Amino acid sequence: MSDIEKRDIRALSKDEIKDFFVNNGDKAFRAKQVYEWLWSKGVHTFEDMTNLSIVTRELLNNNFVINHINVDEMQRSSDGTIKNAIKLYDGNIVESVLIPTDKRTTACVSSQVGCALNCAFCATARLKNMRNLGADEIYDQVVVAHQQSNLYYGHPLSNIVFMGMGEPLMNYEEVIKAIGMITSDEGLQMSPRRIMLSTAGLPKMIKRMADEDVKFGLAVSIHSAIDSKRSKMMPINQKNSLADLADSLVYWYSKTKRRVTYEYVIWDGFNDKKEDIDALVKFAKILPCKINIIEYNEIEEDGFKQAAPEVTDAYQKALESAGIVVNVRRSRGKDIDAACGQLANKHK
Numbered sequence: 001m002s003d004i005e006k007r008d009i010r011a012l013s014k015d016e017i018k019d020f021f022v023n024n025g026d027k028a029f030r031a032k033q034v035y036e037w038l039w040s041k042g043v044h045t046f047e048d049m050t051n052l053s054i055v056t057r058e059l060l061n062n063n064f065v066i067n068h069i070n071v072d073e074m075q076r077s078s079d080g081t082i083k084n085a086i087k088l089y090d091g092n093i094v095e096s097v098l099i100p101t102d103k104r105t106t107a108c109v110s111s112q113v114g115c116a117l118n119c120a121f122c123a124t125a126r127l128k129n130m131r132n133l134g135a136d137e138i139y140d141q142v143v144v145a146h147q148q149s150n151l152y153y154g155h156p157l158s159n160i161v162f163m164g165m166g167e168p169l170m171n172y173e174e175v176i177k178a179i180g181m182i183t184s185d186e187g188l189q190m191s192p193r194r195i196m197l198s199t200a201g202l203p204k205m206i207k208r209m210a211d212e213d214v215k216f217g218l219a220v221s222i223h224s225a226i227d228s229k230r231s232k233m234m235p236i237n238q239k240n241s242l243a244d245l246a247d248s249l250v251y252w253y254s255k256t257k258r259r260v261t262y263e264y265v266i267w268d269g270f271n272d273k274k275e276d277i278d279a280l281v282k283f284a285k286i287l288p289c290k291i292n293i294i295e296y297n298e299i300e301e302d303g304f305k306q307a308a309p310e311v312t313d314a315y316q317k318a319l320e321s322a323g324i325v326v327n328v329r330r331s332r333g334k335d336i337d338a339a340c341g342q343l344a345n346k347h348k
């Protein structure tokens, strides 16, 4: 078999690897050894699996490849944020970001090459060439972030957010597999409580996650609580109304008992009026939530502008007097285009 025909062994589950060994007259327990080499030790070649016999290593070599990511370029912001351009085995590039604060380091990882959702304000939407990332490609971004956190900040990675390129709920299976490895004993042993998945809001998938009793947190990009406006900024709202979204989130809360985080950007002349504030307050009261007002990061030629600080203040006041928790977030890594919505492989 040529390397192109061989399967990526990291796309196989432990049971599939076990079956492979048994079918080839080898021992079932090899699967556990190989799995550890692949995931917790992260080797890039079968030769490195030193507790396997030469015959076993050859068997693997003849049937599989080990795909892995490579950091193509690393940039550091004046505020300490790190952005990685990551080259995949097929030459595609995605970006991941590492954000240090006093108490923690957060990795922001990508789930797709490009994105199909076309949100009007997001740089990733301008990219073509969309494909889903494999679970191993998502996992590897976290491994890189973990190593960089130790190296540059002197402490391990503490949190992961799926807020990089792509819509994680449109690559659900691989994202779930990756989270499984990130949290498992064979992988990075991180707590799912420290992982947050951010979605533009796909009600069906939100219900599915609730049914599957996932243990990570959920963030939803709202940006307007008025359907006609939200549909303009986020075309996905045209077929998935705010009412359907709210319905799925109520279901999520009833199953998981975890409050949802809403992400919200305030644009000049778009959602800066009293009716916008009132709509958000009403929407936020439907279920326990927390609102993150995030700074708008300008991308080229989109014509959008962040609203004046007084508007943010008005939002904050109205939400707080309605008893809703609200954080106003400042962007990080803007000087290297590493902030929310700026990931667009610009270095190439």
Ligand code: SAH
Pocket (backbone or CB within 6 Å): 121, 122, 123, 162, 163, 164, 165, 166, 167, 168, 198, 199, 200, 201, 219, 220, 221, 263, 265, 294, 295, 296, 297, 298, 299, 340, 341, 342
């Ligand atoms: N597809 C997912 C995750 C990727 S985007 C989602 O939609 O949630 C991560 C966050 O960045 C989302 O809240 C998104 O709305 C926001 N975002 C996108 N472009 C932005 C920009 N130019 N400025 C600020 N936030 C932006």
